[in-house]
Amino acid sequence: MTVRPLGADSDLPVGGRTATAASPWRQFWRRNGAGYAFLSPWFVGFFGLTIGPALISLYLSFTDFNLLQSPHWVGGANYLRIFTGDAKFMQALRVTFFFAVVSVPLKLAFALAIALLLNRGLKGLPIYRAIFYLPSLLGASVAIAVLWRELFAGDGVINHLLGYFGIAGPSWISNPRYALWTIILLSVWQFGSPMVIFLAGLRQIPQDLYEAAAIDGASRARQFWSVTLPLLTPVIFFNAIIQGIDAFKSFTPAFIISGGTGNPINSTLFYTLYLYQEAFGFFRMGYAAALAWILLIIIAVFTGISFLTSRYWVYYDE
Amino acid sequence: MRSNRRQFLLGSAAVLAAGAAGFRPAFAAETDLRQIFWGSQERANRTYKTNDLFTAANPDAKITGEFYAWNDYWPKLATETAGGNAPDIIQMDYRYIVEYASRQAIAPLDDFVGKELDLHDFDQDQIEGGKVNGKLYGISLGANSVASIVNTAAFKEAGVPVPDNNFTYDDLRAACEAFKKANIRGGMKAFQDGSGVEPLLENWLRQRGKALYTADGKLGFDANDATEWFKLWNDLRNDGLIVSADDQALDTGPLDQTMVIQGKAAVTFANSNQLVAFQALTKDPLTITAFPRVGKDGKGGHYRKPSMFWSVAQQSKLQSEAAKYLSFFINDVDANKTVLGIERGIPAAAAVRDAIAPTLSPQDQIALKFVANLGDLLGPIPPPPPSNAGEIDIDLMLKTSQQVAFGQQSPEDAGQAFVQQATEILSRKG
Numbered sequence: 001m002t003v004r005p006l007g008a009d010s011d012l013p014v015g016g017r018t019a020t021a022a023s024p025w026r027q028f029w030r031r032n033g034a035g036y037a038f039l040s041p042w043f044v045g046f047f048g049l050t051i052g053p054a055l056i057s058l059y060l061s062f063t064d065f066n067l068l069q070s071p072h073w074v075g076g077a078n079y080l081r082i083f084t085g086d087a088k089f090m091q092a093l094r095v096t097f098f099f100a101v102v103s104v105p106l107k108l109a110f111a112l113a114i115a116l117l118l119n120r121g122l123k124g125l126p127i128y129r130a131i132f133y134l135p136s137l138l139g140a141s142v143a144i145a146v147l148w149r150e151l152f153a154g155d156g157v158i159n160h161l162l163g164y165f166g167i168a169g170p171s172w173i174s175n176p177r178y179a180l181w182t183i184i185l186l187s188v189w190q191f192g193s194p195m196v197i198f199l200a201g202l203r204q205i206p207q208d209l210y211e212a213a214a215i216d217g218a219s220r221a222r223q224f225w226s227v228t229l230p231l232l233t234p235v236i237f238f239n240a241i242i243q244g245i246d247a248f249k250s251f252t253p254a255f256i257i258s259g260g261t262g263n264p265i266n267s268t269l270f271y272t273l274y275l276y277q278e279a280f281g282f283f284r285m286g287y288a289a290a291l292a293w294i295l296l297i298i299i300a301v302f303t304g305i306s307f308l309t310s311r312y313w314v315y316y317d318e
Numbered sequence: 319m320r321s322n323r324r325q326f327l328l329g330s331a332a333v334l335a336a337g338a339a340g341f342r343p344a345f346a347a348e349t350d351l352r353q354i355f356w357g358s359q360e361r362a363n364r365t366y367k368t369n370d371l372f373t374a375a376n377p378d379a380k381i382t383g384e385f386y387a388w389n390d391y392w393p394k395l396a397t398e399t400a401g402g403n404a405p406d407i408i409q410m411d412y413r414y415i416v417e418y419a420s421r422q423a424i425a426p427l428d429d430f431v432g433k434e435l436d437l438h439d440f441d442q443d444q445i446e447g448g449k450v451n452g453k454l455y456g457i458s459l460g461a462n463s464v465a466s467i468v469n470t471a472a473f474k475e476a477g478v479p480v481p482d483n484n485f486t487y488d489d490l491r492a493a494c495e496a497f498k499k500a501n502i503r504g505g506m507k508a509f510q511d512g513s514g515v516e517p518l519l520e521n522w523l524r525q526r527g528k529a530l531y532t533a534d535g536k537l538g539f540d541a542n543d544a545t546e547w548f549k550l551w552n553d554l555r556n557d558g559l560i561v562s563a564d565d566q567a568l569d570t571g572p573l574d575q576t577m578v579i580q581g582k583a584a585v586t587f588a589n590s591n592q593l594v595a596f597q598a599l600t601k602d603p604l605t606i607t608a609f610p611r612v613g614k615d616g617k618g619g620h621y622r623k624p625s626m627f628w629s630v631a632q633q634s635k636l637q638s639e640a641a642k643y644l645s646f647f648i649n650d651v652d653a654n655k656t657v658l659g660i661e662r663g664i665p666a667a668a669a670v671r672d673a674i675a676p677t678l679s680p681q682d683q684i685a686l687k688f689v690a691n692l693g694d695l696l697g698p699i700p701p702p703p704p705s706n707a708g709e710i711d712i713d714l715m716l717k718t719s720q721q722v723a724f725g726q727q728s729p730e731d732a733g734q735a736f737v738q739q740a741t742e743i744l745s746r747k748g
Contacts, residue, residue: 064747067400068421154565174567176724259570260389261713265720280393282709283417 061289078290100247115198136192145256201235355409356391444666456627460663472584476500494559510577513551514719535704545733563723618697625663
């Protein structure tokens with residue numbers, strides 16, 4: 001939609017402001033009123049269920065609210081403690097950043113690889129696409145996290161399989177060295193949604209570029225690096241942003257697999273899990289609200305940096 | 319756009335779900351009581367049957383119950399209370415009753431006693447246990463004590479005598495060694511790793527004349543005690559006598575993940591009333607016995623505490639109906655005999671206790687006798703734990719024990735760190 005500046009088509013002289021102020025508004029409403037009317041349920045939800053609670057949580061982050069008693073103003077005490085005296089906050093940041101930095105590139109690489117395979121004109125593509133997409137639909141569910149627990153437990157399926165090769169595996173989900181990796185694996189396994197987007201992106205690349213490259217003698221690998229990848233960067237960028245934000249907000253797998261504890265030894269203490277513990281486990285809602293706002297700022301900064309650097313590596317065909 | 323739309327759909331679904339869960343249906347009658355408790359499916363079945371009996375006796379009263387696992391229960395209850403939507407009848411724990419009572423989330427019941435609420439033959443110590451600042455906030459649903467849950471079949475297979483109430487920590491090591499030698503069921507150990515079990519530490523401290531918490535809410539032990547504690551279990555673990563760190567870390571709370579149900583160990587540390595729930599999860603016959611003694615003359619570690627309470631929400635508009643239900647629950651001989659049994663603990667009303675004793679299964683008899691016959695193991699009940707102590711129990715204790723178990727900290731460092739961090743948690747405000 002192109003936005004016309006308000007009053008741009010008004011040719012009235014300066015000073016006729018009071019007489020004409022209604023006119024652009026009336027025009028605006030005539031043009032957009034129906035649209036806003038249809039949007040109104042969404043506005044109710046947006047202001048009532050998103051912005052409203054968000055502002056209240058901002059207020060609560062400066063209080064000692066404990067769910068049962070009315071909140072008292074404590075100024076910046078919550079934030080001060082988070083930044084100066086909270087080892088678990090640092091641990092939660094470490095876990096979450098490690099998870100995001102490792103799982104997102106792995107997941108995108110995997111998604112791209114499968115998308116490339118599926119893009120080669122396979123028979124029955126819709127079926128394969130659906131099968132590969134399935135984990136994304138299931139992945140965030142509690143059932144899959146429970147299944148994961150069973151698979152990677154000490155006498156779970158994975159260790160039985162390893163047993164055939166004479167390997168005695170540890171209990172993957174309860175060993176602090178591996179627990180986070182099982183959750184990363186779970187996340188990578190849910191590559192379906194970026195894969196579908198990659199697939200759509202691959203379809204957009206004009207075939208004649210490949211033909212031209214082939215005539216110039218470019219190998220398959222060369223075509224991938226010089227044609228596919230550059231033209232796919234907007235899609236990669238989009239996927240990276242969405243998956244990155246998701247990674248920072250990841251909660252369910254760690255919650256289920258560790259029974260809400262973030263253990264063993266806080267090795268799966270994701271930021272959101274810590275936030276949940278503080279809010280609902282130990283009833284420190286004010287403190288948890290402060291944690292939530294810091295997470296919001298972290299995600300905003302991360303996204304901002306991505307957008308700032310994007311001009312150096314994202315290629316828009318304009 | 320795809321993702322926006324999906325998020326919108328998810329969002330609206332969540333809103334609808336929240337609405338459905340959060341609001342009481344408009345057609346609910348005025349005398350419908352809402353009830354919330356934690357526990358297993360077994361407990362839920364017994365509770366719902368009792369509710370039906372109550373409705374049969376009081377046709378106007380209907381009770382809608384819901385139950386959660388322990389870990390999910392407290393967030394649920396706190397949010398419902400904060401949202402002004404607290405259920406009328408609330409299962410309450412000794413650990414939280416001070417918190418809820420002092421914040422006026424649950425109602426004092428003194429005004430109902432002798433009227434709706436009949437306590438004429440209720441054990442005095444169980445009434446006292448439900449009081450906060452002299453007012454009655456919780457009706458005890460039975461006395462219990464900490465206890466070791468013992469798989470007797472495994473002990474028989476290993477040819478090791480089943481532990482009794484004179485069992486010491488030295489005997490524990492001997493039993494573990496015997497199990498190791500017997501090598502039954504693919505290397506089953508005699509005992510779970512107890513280093514992260516707060517009630518076990520408390521029991522051990524009490525036998526040594528100390529306490530977990532003092533009456534004024536401070537830590538009742540020092541770094542030397544903690545070090546000795548972690549070292550005791552570390553030595554057993556290093557000698558391959560108790561379950562490995564990997565296996566023990568699989569236990570995140572629910573009963574089905576405990577080492578005795580997972581078949582990793584023959585003994586797990588729990589509570590006397592939980593024998594019923596444990597037995598429902600395994601075919602091997604289970605029994606209970608005391609926590610180990612620190613030496614032949616170690617005593618006074620155990621105490622009889624209210625296993626749990628029924629409390630009534632301050633917000634409830636149906637407090638007197640709720641009190642009537644509570645009275646039925648603790649006094650109705652028929653309901654207790656046919657349905658409730660001792661699943662929540664040994665009933666505190668004398669008439670009920672006498673009526674059900676002969677009808678109990680041999681295993682329920684074990685639990686009843688265990689709590690009644692603790693002898694010199696029994697000591698005075700400690701004050702309810704201070705606020706924030708929950709974090710030490712479910713978080714710090716477990717984390718520290720795992721740090722030692724996985725070799726990240728020596729018992730000495732762990733002892734120092736544990737006391738220092740626990741002190742910090744207790745002194746934290748808000």
